Amino acid sequence: MSDNQLPLRASLENLRKQAKALHRAFDGGDADAIARIREHLPRADALSNDDVPGFDLSLQEAQHVLGKEYGLASWDELRALLDAPFDAIADLPRSDLQEVLRHTDQRDWVRALSMMPEHVREAVFSCMSRRVARTIADEILGIEVTAPEAETAQQVILGRTRQLAIEKGFPWPPTPPSATFEDLARLTDQDTQKILREMSMPDLTRAVIGAPDAVRGRLLGNMSQRVRTFILEESERLAPDLPPHELGASRQRVVEWASALGRDARIQWPPPADRPSWSGELPDPMTATPDPLQGRGFEELSIDELAQIYGELTVKVKREGIQSLSGCGGYPGPIDEGLRLAVDGTDPDFVRDLVGTRAQTMVRNRRQRLMMMRDGIGSLQAGDNPHIIYRKMQARFLDPDVWAPPTRSQEDIVGAVLRDWIEREWLTTRTPADIAELFLHLGFTARNAGLEALAPAAQAVDHPLLRYALEALAGGDRTQSLLDRLSEMIDVEVSALEIRLRAIGAGILGVIAGSGAEEVADAMRNAAATESN
Numbered sequence: 001m002s003d004n005q006l007p008l009r010a011s012l013e014n015l016r017k018q019a020k021a022l023h024r025a026f027d028g029g030d031a032d033a034i035a036r037i038r039e040h041l042p043r044a045d046a047l048s049n050d051d052v053p054g055f056d057l058s059l060q061e062a063q064h065v066l067g068k069e070y071g072l073a074s075w076d077e078l079r080a081l082l083d084a085p086f087d088a089i090a091d092l093p094r095s096d097l098q099e100v101l102r103h104t105d106q107r108d109w110v111r112a113l114s115m116m117p118e119h120v121r122e123a124v125f126s127c128m129s130r131r132v133a134r135t136i137a138d139e140i141l142g143i144e145v146t147a148p149e150a151e152t153a154q155q156v157i158l159g160r161t162r163q164l165a166i167e168k169g170f171p172w173p174p175t176p177p178s179a180t181f182e183d184l185a186r187l188t189d190q191d192t193q194k195i196l197r198e199m200s201m202p203d204l205t206r207a208v209i210g211a212p213d214a215v216r217g218r219l220l221g222n223m224s225q226r227v228r229t230f231i232l233e234e235s236e237r238l239a240p241d242l243p244p245h246e247l248g249a250s251r252q253r254v255v256e257w258a259s260a261l262g263r264d265a266r267i268q269w270p271p272p273a274d275r276p277s278w279s280g281e282l283p284d285p286m287t288a289t290p291d292p293l294q295g296r297g298f299e300e301l302s303i304d305e306l307a308q309i310y311g312e313l314t315v316k317v318k319r320e321g322i323q324s325l326s327g328c329g330g331y332p333g334p335i336d337e338g339l340r341l342a343v344d345g346t347d348p349d350f351v352r353d354l355v356g357t358r359a360q361t362m363v364r365n366r367r368q369r370l371m372m373m374r375d376g377i378g379s380l381q382a383g384d385n386p387h388i389i390y391r392k393m394q395a396r397f398l399d400p401d402v403w404a405p406p407t408r409s410q411e412d413i414v415g416a417v418l419r420d421w422i423e424r425e426w427l428t429t430r431t432p433a434d435i436a437e438l439f440l441h442l443g444f445t446a447r448n449a450g451l452e453a454l455a456p457a458a459q460a461v462d463h464p465l466l467r468y469a470l471e472a473l474a475g476g477d478r479t480q481s482l483l484d485r486l487s488e489m490i491d492v493e494v495s496a497l498e499i500r501l502r503a504i505g506a507g508i509l510g511v512i513a514g515s516g517a518e519e520v521a522d523a524m525r526n527a528a529a530t531e532s533n
Helices: 012-027 031-040 049-054 059-069 075-083 086-091 094-102 106-113 118-125 130-142 147-168 181-186 189-198 201-207 213-220 225-241 244-263 303-320 322-327 333-343 348-382 386-394 415-423 432-449 451-460 464-474 480-513 517-529
Strands: none
Touching: 012 031, 012 059, 012 075, 031 059, 059 075, 075 147, 086 118, 086 147, 094 118, 094 147, 094 244, 106 118, 106 130, 106 147, 118 130, 118 244, 130 244, 130 415, 181 213, 181 244, 189 213, 189 244, 201 225, 201 244, 213 225, 303 322, 303 480, 303 517, 322 333, 333 348, 333 480, 348 386, 348 432, 348 451, 348 464, 348 480, 386 432, 415 432, 415 451, 432 451, 451 464, 464 480, 480 517
């Protein structure tokens, strides 16, 4: 009976009966019972058959042996495992709850959660993709579940949770979290910024809806004006129709990220109880600086559209002076940087050098990241080991004597989970390190289930080149022509970036020089048409 798996519907009463049966069998001289006692009870490990009749085995010792056989340290641990109620699920760390979700049936969750308080639903939904969470929430509203049906489903999930806790080694019952969403208000600005760098925009957008003023102030006050404007406008748009479970789940994810950073000693979490909460004036979404490009990036604009922007700016300077540009916020990176240099009265030659250097850096970085994606696709085609893919990626941006382990690594990941991670922005293409980690998990998925399993990831990624490549791979394209096509797409994208950056550089120099609108527009078109060195 050693190494038994705990039954799904195990009960304390039944286990007590098993312990009593073991005790009686040992007293009766049963060979199997004697062997079990010898194996798991230290004081009986040298017990001979002749010594059995005189060995005083207590019922508590038989219970201890039963606990050991089920993979636990003692009977007390086994009893605690069975005593934990279903709502303790809400206190599981994210990784452990996701493990439970992967090994349980969605239909059971619909029934089990139908009669659970909101905080339990929020904890569970926070570990699902929004698509799955919304599906389950809709099903809960659409079906009638009786109390016995809900309890049966809860017992099935509880049983699997106990089995996984023993098998995977995570604590059950879990320790309740010691901090809440409201504690974010007592973070330092530095710690808040670390959390914001980790969190996804969709979760932040939802989390601030209806949040206490102190929490909103702490979070929004540590965002750039551009990001804050986006968050406020998007949250205002979502608020009327946002399901309650999505709001709670997003806040739960913020707290879980804070807890993870706290465990890694990257922030102080929970913050000291005597540290004052944020106080001050909340940003007003109605007075936030509007986005002059209405959500478009500068690369989406034609040269004529860029020329029109700088033409309007030079007219503004002639009418109101160069300092009037200080109120022209909201433009993306290179445009905004040029305007700030102009307002600061920077020497035109310095501006020319800095803008040129910035353009070279942006072009080099863009090509590097795109080539990383192309190389990664080639490695997936070739069936390379995922860890080799990761090292190949790192070779493009790290010195040979530097090794940076991934921030997360789940070797048994499959297509649906991979898509979920991408949707949550746990895997992105923002930096070279992010791309390396994304391809590590693309490699794991392909190794576990074949290249066809990359189709869900292709649906989730928002990078056009990568989406095209993954769709082609999942659709069976294993040819060199795919890599050749990616090379062509890279050349087109990088060339378009270079052209726009040259035009932007000419535009800001024209504004600083006080040129007329038509003169600035002509200079930008000429710069765009000039071949790069």
